[in-house]
Amino acid sequence: MLGRVNHIAIAVPDLHSAAESYRSTLGASVTEPQALPEHGVTVVFVTLANTKVELLEPLGEGSPIAAFLAKNPSGGMHHICYEVENILSARDALRAAGARVLGDGEPKIGAHGKPVLFLHPKDFQGTLIELEEV
């Protein structure tokens, strides 16, 4: 079911300084910040040879990463996104195997304009897993 690792997401308290440390200190290629108000985050992509890292800063009220940053004020790894071919059949197979899909189980359009779902971290060793249909 799992395809490529689409991205690894890192929640950060200060996107400018985080992007700067990936660009200047680690010598990586980093995009300009992109505000995604409908997702409650501003995002910078660190482009790597085989995948990407998403740096996420909260945007607006009720950001989905606000609680995580309250618990981890310096930031930290937030989730891993895997690509799947068919998100509805992936969801149904996961539910049949006893895994919990977050929210109402209906895919939302994610930050890349593709349908996404999140799986409960308690079912996967404390790791929040995002599935994205590609």
Add this chain to the structure above:
Amino acid sequence: MLGRVNHIAIAVPDLHSAAESYRSTLGASVTEPQALPEHGVTVVFVTLANTKVELLEPLGEGSPIAAFLAKNPSGGMHHICYEVENILSARDALRAAGARVLGDGEPKIGAHGKPVLFLHPKDFQGTLIELEEV
């Protein structure tokens, strides 16, 4: 400086059940457990199309992931490993930029038989970064 994402490491309290959830529930290809007593971990690799996930279970006394699991008993994302061409020049450039290299700064031979170093998570938004020379 940063090349491919070599792996994303997830610390888990029970390697058997973690491997089983990646194999059966998520339908991924999973290797047999490999004990690495010199690294204080037993490891299973989840092989993905573009990178891999390393599931790590503590092995023996003083495992380097024991403290992490004490704080995160269900497990969680532990570090990201990036490939670099030359680990000594990477280390020197990182130090010159003010980043802290863990331990004595001399590369150790990592779980893949290649020289590795770890960078201080406080310098990188709470993310533990491993560099591996390939």
